[in-house]
Structure formats: structure tokens, C-alpha cells
Amino acid sequence: MAQTVFAPWDDPQAKPLIQFKNVTKRFGDFTAIENLTQDIYEREFFSLLGPSGCGKTTLMRMLAGFENVTEGQILIAGQDMAHVPPNKRAVNMMFQSYALFPHLSVWENIAFGLKREGKPKAEIEARVDEMLRLTRLVKFAKRKPHQISGGQRQRVALARSLAKAPKLLLLDEPLGALDKKLRQDTQFELMDIQEKTGTTFVIVTHDQEEAMTVSSRVAVMDEGRIIQVATPAQIYEAPNSVYVADFIGDVNIIDGIATRDGDGYRITWAEGQDPFIAKTQNSFADGQRCHLAIRPEKVAILAERPDDSANAIEGQIIDIAYLGNISTYHVKLVNGQMIKAQAANTRRLSRRTFTWEDRVWLSWTDTAAVVLER
Amino acid sequence: MRRFILIAVPYLWLMALFLVPFLIVLKISLSDIALSIPPYTPQLDLTEGWSGIKAFLSQLDFENFTFLTQDPLYWRAYVSSLQIALISTVLTLLVGYPIAYAMAQAPDEWRATLLLLVILPFWTSFLIRVYSWIGILSNEGFLNQFLLWTGIISTPLTILNTNTAVYIGIVYTYLPFMILPIYSALEKMDGSLLEAAEDLGCSRLSAFWLVTVPLSKAGIVAGCFLVFIPALGEFVIPSLLGGSDTLMIGKVLWEEFFSNRDWPVASAVAVILLLILVVPIVLFQRNEQKQRELDQ
Amino acid sequence: MRRFSWFNATSLTVGFAFLYLPMLILIIYSFNESRLVTVWAGFSTQWYGSLLQNQSFLDAAWVTIQVAVASSTIATILGTMGAYVLVRGGRFMGRTLFSGMIYAPLVMPEVITGLSLLLLFIGIGLDRGIFTVVLAHTTFSMCFVSVVVSSRLVSFDKSLEEAALDLGCSPFDAFRLVTLPIIAPAVISGWLLAFTLSLDDLVIASFTAGPSATTLPIRIFSAVRMGVSPEINALSTIMIAIVTVGVVTASIISKRSSLAQQRDEQAAARAT
Structure with a gap:
């Protein structure tokens, strides 16, 4: 049927x-x-x-x-x-x-x-x-x-x-x-x-x-x-x-400037940093202000820089909210921007990989984020 | 010890000045009139001990009550008191309900003022409020002047010194007692109940009958008792606005006591009035009790 | 955002006209030149003058005020005690009788209360005068005070008293320092109610006063029996004015204080 x-x-x-x-x-x-x-x-x-x-x-x-x-x-x-x-x-x-x-x-x-x-x-x-x-x-x-x-x-x-x-x-x-x-x-x-x-x-x-x-x-x-x-x-x-x-669920918002790049956009968000890459159906003029919205659970948190990820950025763990099934890490980037990343707690607490003040890498794919005008 | 004093003082006060006087009334109602001071017999003489009490008890009888049943004056006074109290209670309800309803519906910023306007007459002298109607209802009074001027009537109406004037007086003076409990019942009512009734297919009018009226029932009942009970024993209104043929038991009692100086009969009249009042008072207390339980 | 509907506006207008027109007419005609109360003959304050010259009215007013102050003060003390016993007294012998005696006078016809008290006073050989009226008024108005105060006592949180006891107060101190300040508004309105009831009472006073103590209502009643008189209109106007000023002032004060409390609460809420 x-x-x-x-x-x-x-x-x-x-x-x-x-x-x-x-x-x-x-x-x-x-x-x-x-x-x-x-x-x-x-x-x-x-x-x-x-x-x-x-x-x-x-x-x-x-x-x-x-x-x-x-x-x-x-x-x-x-x-x-x-x-x-x-x-x-x-x-x-x-x-x-x-x-x-x-x-x-x-x-x-x-x-x-x-x-x-x-x-x-x-x-x-x-x-x-x-x-x-x-x-x-x-x-x-x-x-x-x-x-x-x-x-x-x-x-x-x-x-x-x-x-x-x-x-x-x-x-x-x-x-x-x-x-x-x-x-x-x-x-x-x-x-x-x-x-x-x-x-x-x-x-x-x-x-x-x-x-x-x-x-x-x-x-x-x-x-x-x-x-x-x-x-x-x-x-x-x-x-x-x-x-x-912002109203539905938790989200990280990063302000930036869009530039066309193939079938996606490069988003410049801080001086001296690599731009983020995102694919989207929305279209932007080159140099237009935009917002990158990304859900915490779509941000991976790693100890080392990943080789093949579209977006990777280093930061420092400021805070950890332990919710049982998952933990939310508050990571501060070089320009002071805070990014929330979620990881499932598949291991017991004592064997947790990351702790306060650790330097970590965050990464997400080019389709994970949404680019929005306002 | 302090607790004992706290309880004992108001307790004994009420015993001495409420309960004991009551028993005296009961006792005198069973005595006979006599040309002495005080004007009744027998008198309890405790100096003679047990035999004195026995002699005293043997002289008590129900003669006064028999007298009350035989003289049609008293019967008619009781019946007409009940009738006047009942009719004026219904009239007060008819006048008071729309006012209470409109107050409960009024914009919030108006409520306090309207409530004050209802309470204000209650603080002003009862006697003066009754008195104010004499000038209005008399043959050359303002009501007749007005009606003659508008041409509705050609000869003055006789209202003062009739039962109609008594009805008007009772409705006027007891109106706040009717409005306040109904208002407080209506004000508590959740406005969404009426919307729910309309949503389920009621017209405005049937929503009023099926929801508003039942939910204000406790207020209506309380208001009616608060008017009916004092109206039954009312003295000032019938003696100022009523006529010589307006029979009300409060007036009869007063005259029996002050004019005829027949204390035993006056006491018997009081005892029977009280017996009549027991029924509505008990019903009223039940209503209040039920309301308190529902509120909790 | 509610507005008055046509029906509601009409019933309020008619209702309040009914409540206030008679008193308004009374007040207007107290300034009438003519002795005929229902015919307007020009503005004059002569009846106020003649009222103030009338010694019997002044004496009666003085008696009434003495009686009202004394009886309402005693009634407030006794009534507050009674309310406390009813609400917080726990169980004791004859509690049902006690609550019955508190509530019964509220619905007792005045003629019966008056008659029974008079028979008591005669029975124990007490001479009738101001003292007996005070006794009588205290008895029935203490019940009203009890009801007013007990409704406030019921609604207030018992744990406040318990907190005071916990912090080392004796039961009496707990009452004095915690309970009394909280129920004070009810105690005051109980006093005002008792005072008004005493000022207003004709029937009970007529039974218990005797010839030596004529109160104002007794004096007015005997004058009114003769019909309408402009002096009574003037007297009524004075009494209505006093009551109106009193009630309106009281309500403005209570409204101000509740508004101030609201403001404070809002300010506190913003501050956090």
C-alpha cells in the first residue's frame, strides 16, 4: 500500500x-x-x-x-x-x-x-x-x-x-x-x-x-x-x-558579506580569516550583507583540524552545558564571536574528550548552514 | 490563660446581652399582663428557692399565643408582612439585577467608581433616605407635580401612606444589598464562558439564561435574603411611608409595646416573628456555606 | 477594551438616578426660602441658621456622637477578639453557640433586639440612658465588626504568624506585631461600620434610650412623623455631606495607596 x-x-x-x-x-x-x-x-x-x-x-x-x-x-x-x-x-x-x-x-x-x-x-x-x-x-x-x-x-x-x-x-x-x-x-x-x-x-x-x-x-x-x-x-x-x-530551536548567527563562488557563496565574516562556504537557493549580490545561520547540532567539534571539511575554524571552549544525552559547547572564535556546538554523549562522563579552556576545531559542511538576508 | 480571656470576654458579652435577653423575651411571652412595674406576672423570686421556681413555672402558659391566633389583626399583620417583604424582594431583584449586570460589564476603569456609588447610599442615614421619599410621593409632591406637568395624569395620585410607597421605600433603601452580592457573583464570572456558550450555538439571550443566570444564582439568593429578612421586620419604612392600613409586624410590635404597654403580647409577637425568620435565615446560611465551600 | 452597551448604559443611568435623585432633591430644597418644602421660592440658608439655634437638635447630636464613639470603639475591640476566636481560636466548648451568637444579630430584626435588651435592662433594674444605648449598640455592631475582620483574617496567610512565633515572638507579640498591622484596614473599616450603624440606629435606641437620652435619629423621627420640614432637609444635607466627604476621601486614600503599591511592585520588577 x-x-x-x-x-x-x-x-x-x-x-x-x-x-x-x-x-x-x-x-x-x-x-x-x-x-x-x-x-x-x-x-x-x-x-x-x-x-x-x-x-x-x-x-x-x-x-x-x-x-x-x-x-x-x-x-x-x-x-x-x-x-x-x-x-x-x-x-x-x-x-x-x-x-x-x-x-x-x-x-x-x-x-x-x-x-x-x-x-x-x-x-x-x-x-x-x-x-x-x-x-x-x-x-x-x-x-x-x-x-x-x-x-x-x-x-x-x-x-x-x-x-x-x-x-x-x-x-x-x-x-x-x-x-x-x-x-x-x-x-x-x-x-x-x-x-x-x-x-x-x-x-x-x-x-x-x-x-x-x-x-x-x-x-x-x-x-x-x-x-x-x-x-x-x-x-x-x-x-x-x-x-x-532564531524563534524555532537554537541557532548560531554569523554576520558577513556574500560573494558569489560557483554554485554557492563565500562569506567573509572577519578580517584575516578564511571565508565560510555555503550553498543556498537564496541569491545575493556580490558584497551584500548576509547572515549565516547554523544549528548547533550541525557543528562538529574536533581536536584536530579536519582535512576535507568545507568550513573549519579554531576556537576555545568557554563553557559546557551538560544535558545528559548531549552536551552544548560554547566556543569563542578569534574575533570574539561565540559559536554553540552540540555533541552526543556516547561515552561516559569520565572519558569525555573536551574540557574547559581546550582549544578545539569546529567544522560544518557547505550545506549545513542557511544564508539569510535578514 | 490569655486564650481563655480572649474567648471568654466576647463570649460572655454576647451571652449576657444577646442570649439572656432572648430568654427573657421567651419567658415574658409566656407570662400575663399585670398592672405593676414591670407590667407582667409571674416574677421569678429566687429567694424562695426551689419552690419559688416551681411556682413560677406553673404560672407560665401559652395564653398570649392563643390570643395571637384568635385576634385576626395579628394574623393579617404576619401575612401582610410576608407579602410586602416578598413583593418588595422581587421588585428589588428586578431593579437591582440589570444594574449589577451593567456594573460587571463596565470598563475596568469605571468599576471602582460605580461600586463606590452603590455603597455610598448605604453609609448615609437610613432614616434620611426614607424621609427623602415623603416629599416626592405626597399628593403635592415632586412625582405628582412632574406627572401633572407632563400631562400623563390629570389628578394627583395618592401614593404616600399606601403599600405602594412602602414597596418603593424598601426597594430604594435595600437596593445596595441586592446589587452587591449579584455584582460580586457576576464579576467573578469568566468572560470566556459566554464566548464558549455562543461558540456552541447559543444566541446572546440564551447564553444569558443558560450561563449568566445560573452562575449568578448564589448572588441572587444571597441578595434576596439580605432584602427579605430585614424587610420582614421593618419598622421605619411602614411607619413613615405606609398608611394606617399598612400592617407590618414590626409596627404592630412597636405599638403593642409603646402604646398598649402589653409586654407579654409584644414578646409573643416577637417570638413568632423570630420563628418565621428561622426558615429564611437557615436557608441563607446554607447558601453562604455552600458558596464558601465552592470558593475554596 | 470594553465599552458600555446601549442597554447597560441605560440601566446604569436609570438605576443611579433612582438612587441619587431623592437625595439630590432633598439637598436642593434645603436651600429653599419657603417653608413649603415642595414649592421653590428662592435661595436661602435660613433653615441652616434655625437648625443651629435649635437646642434640642444640638443636644441630640451630641448624645449620638458620644454613643457612637463609645460603642464603636468597644465593639471594635470585642469584635476583633471575636473574629480572632472564630478564625484562629481552634476548638473550644460551645464554639457553635459562639459563632451562632456572632451571626444571629446580623439578621435579627431591630425591633426584637431592641425589645429583648429593654426587657433585660428593666429585669436587672438598670436605669436607661446613654449607658444602656452604648451597651445595646456595642452588642449588635460588634458582630458586624467580627464579620468584617474575620473575612480579612481568613484570607491572610497563617504562615506569617507562624514565622513570627518561629522567630521568637510570644503569641501576643505575634498578634501585636504581625497580625494586627495586616488586618488593620479591616479593623478600621469595622470601626467605621460600627460608628455608622450607631449613628443610624433608630429602633434599638428608641427601646433602650429612655427619656433621658434622646439620640439624633429619635429626634428626627419624631419631627418627621409630623411631615416634611425644611430644617430636617438642612440637617439631612449636612449629614449627607459629611458621609460623602468621608467615604470619598477614604476611597481616594485606599486607591492612592494601592496605586503606589502597584508602582513600587512594577519598579521592583524592572529593577531585577
């Missing part, structure tokens, strides 16, 4: 479920969203990632119908949402605070939306039971929200927003209130449920690890704009800007 890759955004025939068309949102003088255009496809798990105040929550609240669009259009399944109130949208939201009704039991909370539709009683009961099973809450059906744990409340909120089988589920920092261990377990549970129900999920988060784990695509936002939209792997391996590279 051949598995096709899920990538409707690469298919020109695919019809998007959600379309933002030149959407702008202003609160008084403050522009929360600026001229944003973006498509989201059915069955996607789409993350909006960014620091607080970047507009991600506003974007989501516009989808739910709690905020009006100042300019532009939002279409869901081809229909303009401009004058559709929240209660008439086939969109449900899971709130950051969960917003469980404290006066209703778990069962009644989940049934709340179904009852508003005026469905027959038997149908409601069947659907609620299905949701309780899906979220493993059957035992807690009669409890009130304050009588269950945080993780269980999170699942009630999820069950309640999924009960009406919405076309689109919005999740506002759904795991923010959970501790780290529980959060990781719940991420997989969320993915599992998303797959089972086939619902389109749009999730708002400021936790890059969470976005990377769960999403089909991640949109990195800053100051009301989407900076980059791509799959987690692309975002990590090929960020389109220093902002994205």
Missing part, C-alpha cells in the same frame, strides 16, 4: 477550507493583523506560532467570530464569514481557560452544544457517550469541572468542542495549563483524535516544540504578519529569516 504524502497546499487543484484574503484587524490605533493572506486546507493541523502579542489569538478569534475583520475577507468553505455570528458558524473553539461551565456536569458540558441544535434526546446521548469514550472520560461523566484534574478538564473541553462535529476546531493554547510530562502525552493524544475525527485543527501556541510535534504546517507570526508558513521540517531546516531561525 503506497502512502501518499498529505500536502494539499502543494496541489493546485485542492480547495482550501479557510481563506484569509488581505485581512487587516485594528483595535483603535493598534494594528493587530496587517494585510494577511493565507489558505488552510481540510484535515490540516495548522499551528499559529509566535510570541505573545503577535496577533495569533486575534486571528483565531476572527475565525471563531468573536472579532470582526476591519478590512478584507475570511472565507470558510467558500462562504464569506463577515456577518455570521459565532453561534451560527460550523466552527468550534477550545478555550485557553477551557471555559467549562462550572454549574454543569462533565456530561452536560459536552451535551451543551448538541442541545442547542435541538437534536433528539437519544441522538444527543449517543453522541455524548461517543465523545466520552473518545476522550476516556466515561468514569467522570457525572462529576462537576472542579472535581476533576487539569488533564481531565482539558479533555472535557476538547470533547465539548468536538461534540458538534465542527468542520474546523480552533484550539487556543490547549496545553498551556498542563505540566510538561502531561503536555507531551496529550500532544500525541490530540494528533490521534485529529486523525480519527478528520477535523481540521487550527491551534494557537507559543511553544515551538508543541507546534513542531503536532502540526502539518506551522505559521510563524510576528507583529501581525505571518513570516513563514511551512512544514515543521522546512521551518527548522530552511527558515526564511533570522527571526524564524
Whole structure:
């Protein structure tokens, strides 16, 4: 059985479920969203990632119908949402605070939306039971929200927003209130449920690890704009800007000047030092300022100068952060620039090769780094 | 030792000036009126020892209570007190809820001021606030002047010295007691609950009925008791704004005591009023208790 | 960024008009030239003059102030003790009865409290006067003080007291040096509440005062029974003015201090 890759955004025939068309949102003088255009496809798990105040929550609240669009259009399944109130949208939201009704039991909370539709009683009961099973809450059906744990409340909120089988589920920092261990377990549970129900999920988060784990695509936002939209792997391996590279994971940034050299560039970064060599799809004019972005785990740390590496540079170990599985070495180059390099701790601590103040060589290949304009 | 003093002082004070007076009322309500000072019999004479106590106990009876059940005046006073307290509680709720709701919805920078405006009348004299309505409600008062001027009525309405004036007085003076608990219940409410209700298909109005009202229930109940309980025993409002046919038990008790000087009957009236009040007071305490447990 | 909706703005306007118009009318007509209270005849302060000449009002006011100061001070001491016993006293014999006696007077009709106290005073042969009114007012207002103070005591962290004990304070010192400063705002508002309740009380004072001690509410009540009079309007205006100035000042002070605290906290947060 051949598995096709899920990538409707690469298919020109695919019809998007959600379309933002030149959407702008202003609160008084403050522009929360600026001229944003973006498509989201059915069955996607789409993350909006960014620091607080970047507009991600506003974007989501516009989808739910709690905020009006100042300019532009939002279409869901081809229909303009401009004058559709929240209660008439086939969109449900899971709130950051969960917003469980404290006066209703778990069962009644989940049934709340179904009852508003005026469905027959038997149908409601069947659907609620299905949701309780899906979220493993059957035992807690009669409890009130304050009588269950945080993780269980999170699942009630999820069950309640999924009960009406919405076309689109919005999740506002759904795991923010959970501790780290529980959060990781719940991420997989969320993915599992998303797959089972086939619902389109749009999730708002400021936790890059969470976005990377769960999403089909991640949109990195800053100051009301989407900076980059791509799959987690692309975002990590090929960020389109220093902002994205820096926001997702750890990165070394080296400023320099680009000069064309064959199918790559030579990047002059310090006087009297050999330039770095990097291949990239981005094009630069000769003499243009650029930034070399390189992930610490792609920098090898060696005792001797390697013979065949595209880039090699000597430095001194200033600091070592021991993280168990890996260690991060902070290496100072001749011009004072600090470079982080990671090495897996395959040997026991006592037999570690490098220690403080050692002089070492750092090296990376010509495809390891990304060259960015800004 | 210090702990003992700390407990004993307020304890004994309340015993002597709250509990004991109460027992005296109970005892006198079982006694008979007499032309003496004090004007009731029997008197407990402890100098005679055990036989004195026995003689004293044998003379106590429920005659005053029998009298209360037989004279329709008292029955009607109790019933009409309950009725007036109930109607004015409902009216206060109807007036107070929208105000509390609007306050809870108000912009943050307005809240403190609005709260102050609600509390301020509570600190001003109760008597003066009741008094201020006499000039408004009388036949040539401001309300009638205004209504005549606008042409809504052609002859002055008689409001002062009727039950209507009593309702207005109770609503006016007890309004802060209704607003404050409802406001504090509504203010605690998480705004995202309403958004969640709308998101799940409620209209604004049904979200109000299904979420806001149930969640402010504790406040509503507390507010209603805080109005109902004092309104039932109210004396100042019916005697200043009510008419001669406004029967309220507080007024009856006052007149029985000061005008008729029938202390045993006044005491019996008080005992029964208290028995009636026990029910709402216990319910009120339960409500508060439940609320405290939920808050923890 | 919330705004007033049309509905909310209307209900606030109507609601506050209802609360304040009667008092406003009262104040305006205290400056009326005419003796007829409902007909405007020009501006005059003559009723304030005649009020200040009226010895019976002045005497009553003096009695009221004496009673209020004495009763609210005793009530604050007793009420704070009561609150402390309720919240921190642990278990002791008759605790339920004690908390019952603290809460019951709050909901007791004034006529019953007044009647029962009067019967007690007569029973033990105590002559009625200022002293008996003070006793009566202390008893019911100490319960209000207890409730106000105990709500503050409940919310404050017990470990502060324990820290004081740990650092070598005796229980009394711990109360004096740690607990009292923290609950001070509640104690002060308890005193103010007790003071106002005493100033305001008509019914209990009428039962317990006797002919020798006429308080201001008793004096006003007997005047008001005769109908509206401009002197009472003038007196009411003075009382409303005092209360308004007091409450507004208190709220400004508390707002200032909370703002100052906020500023300090922000400055401290920036400094770290």
C-alpha cells in the first residue's frame, strides 16, 4: 500500500477550507493583523506560532467570530464569514481557560452544544457517550469541572468542542495549563483524535516544540504578519529569516558579506580569516550583507583540524552545558564571536574528550548552514 | 490563660446581652399582663428557692399565643408582612439585577467608581433616605407635580401612606444589598464562558439564561435574603411611608409595646416573628456555606 | 477594551438616578426660602441658621456622637477578639453557640433586639440612658465588626504568624506585631461600620434610650412623623455631606495607596 504524502497546499487543484484574503484587524490605533493572506486546507493541523502579542489569538478569534475583520475577507468553505455570528458558524473553539461551565456536569458540558441544535434526546446521548469514550472520560461523566484534574478538564473541553462535529476546531493554547510530562502525552493524544475525527485543527501556541510535534504546517507570526508558513521540517531546516531561525530551536548567527563562488557563496565574516562556504537557493549580490545561520547540532567539534571539511575554524571552549544525552559547547572564535556546538554523549562522563579552556576545531559542511538576508 | 480571656470576654458579652435577653423575651411571652412595674406576672423570686421556681413555672402558659391566633389583626399583620417583604424582594431583584449586570460589564476603569456609588447610599442615614421619599410621593409632591406637568395624569395620585410607597421605600433603601452580592457573583464570572456558550450555538439571550443566570444564582439568593429578612421586620419604612392600613409586624410590635404597654403580647409577637425568620435565615446560611465551600 | 452597551448604559443611568435623585432633591430644597418644602421660592440658608439655634437638635447630636464613639470603639475591640476566636481560636466548648451568637444579630430584626435588651435592662433594674444605648449598640455592631475582620483574617496567610512565633515572638507579640498591622484596614473599616450603624440606629435606641437620652435619629423621627420640614432637609444635607466627604476621601486614600503599591511592585520588577 503506497502512502501518499498529505500536502494539499502543494496541489493546485485542492480547495482550501479557510481563506484569509488581505485581512487587516485594528483595535483603535493598534494594528493587530496587517494585510494577511493565507489558505488552510481540510484535515490540516495548522499551528499559529509566535510570541505573545503577535496577533495569533486575534486571528483565531476572527475565525471563531468573536472579532470582526476591519478590512478584507475570511472565507470558510467558500462562504464569506463577515456577518455570521459565532453561534451560527460550523466552527468550534477550545478555550485557553477551557471555559467549562462550572454549574454543569462533565456530561452536560459536552451535551451543551448538541442541545442547542435541538437534536433528539437519544441522538444527543449517543453522541455524548461517543465523545466520552473518545476522550476516556466515561468514569467522570457525572462529576462537576472542579472535581476533576487539569488533564481531565482539558479533555472535557476538547470533547465539548468536538461534540458538534465542527468542520474546523480552533484550539487556543490547549496545553498551556498542563505540566510538561502531561503536555507531551496529550500532544500525541490530540494528533490521534485529529486523525480519527478528520477535523481540521487550527491551534494557537507559543511553544515551538508543541507546534513542531503536532502540526502539518506551522505559521510563524510576528507583529501581525505571518513570516513563514511551512512544514515543521522546512521551518527548522530552511527558515526564511533570522527571526524564524532564531524563534524555532537554537541557532548560531554569523554576520558577513556574500560573494558569489560557483554554485554557492563565500562569506567573509572577519578580517584575516578564511571565508565560510555555503550553498543556498537564496541569491545575493556580490558584497551584500548576509547572515549565516547554523544549528548547533550541525557543528562538529574536533581536536584536530579536519582535512576535507568545507568550513573549519579554531576556537576555545568557554563553557559546557551538560544535558545528559548531549552536551552544548560554547566556543569563542578569534574575533570574539561565540559559536554553540552540540555533541552526543556516547561515552561516559569520565572519558569525555573536551574540557574547559581546550582549544578545539569546529567544522560544518557547505550545506549545513542557511544564508539569510535578514 | 490569655486564650481563655480572649474567648471568654466576647463570649460572655454576647451571652449576657444577646442570649439572656432572648430568654427573657421567651419567658415574658409566656407570662400575663399585670398592672405593676414591670407590667407582667409571674416574677421569678429566687429567694424562695426551689419552690419559688416551681411556682413560677406553673404560672407560665401559652395564653398570649392563643390570643395571637384568635385576634385576626395579628394574623393579617404576619401575612401582610410576608407579602410586602416578598413583593418588595422581587421588585428589588428586578431593579437591582440589570444594574449589577451593567456594573460587571463596565470598563475596568469605571468599576471602582460605580461600586463606590452603590455603597455610598448605604453609609448615609437610613432614616434620611426614607424621609427623602415623603416629599416626592405626597399628593403635592415632586412625582405628582412632574406627572401633572407632563400631562400623563390629570389628578394627583395618592401614593404616600399606601403599600405602594412602602414597596418603593424598601426597594430604594435595600437596593445596595441586592446589587452587591449579584455584582460580586457576576464579576467573578469568566468572560470566556459566554464566548464558549455562543461558540456552541447559543444566541446572546440564551447564553444569558443558560450561563449568566445560573452562575449568578448564589448572588441572587444571597441578595434576596439580605432584602427579605430585614424587610420582614421593618419598622421605619411602614411607619413613615405606609398608611394606617399598612400592617407590618414590626409596627404592630412597636405599638403593642409603646402604646398598649402589653409586654407579654409584644414578646409573643416577637417570638413568632423570630420563628418565621428561622426558615429564611437557615436557608441563607446554607447558601453562604455552600458558596464558601465552592470558593475554596 | 470594553465599552458600555446601549442597554447597560441605560440601566446604569436609570438605576443611579433612582438612587441619587431623592437625595439630590432633598439637598436642593434645603436651600429653599419657603417653608413649603415642595414649592421653590428662592435661595436661602435660613433653615441652616434655625437648625443651629435649635437646642434640642444640638443636644441630640451630641448624645449620638458620644454613643457612637463609645460603642464603636468597644465593639471594635470585642469584635476583633471575636473574629480572632472564630478564625484562629481552634476548638473550644460551645464554639457553635459562639459563632451562632456572632451571626444571629446580623439578621435579627431591630425591633426584637431592641425589645429583648429593654426587657433585660428593666429585669436587672438598670436605669436607661446613654449607658444602656452604648451597651445595646456595642452588642449588635460588634458582630458586624467580627464579620468584617474575620473575612480579612481568613484570607491572610497563617504562615506569617507562624514565622513570627518561629522567630521568637510570644503569641501576643505575634498578634501585636504581625497580625494586627495586616488586618488593620479591616479593623478600621469595622470601626467605621460600627460608628455608622450607631449613628443610624433608630429602633434599638428608641427601646433602650429612655427619656433621658434622646439620640439624633429619635429626634428626627419624631419631627418627621409630623411631615416634611425644611430644617430636617438642612440637617439631612449636612449629614449627607459629611458621609460623602468621608467615604470619598477614604476611597481616594485606599486607591492612592494601592496605586503606589502597584508602582513600587512594577519598579521592583524592572529593577531585577
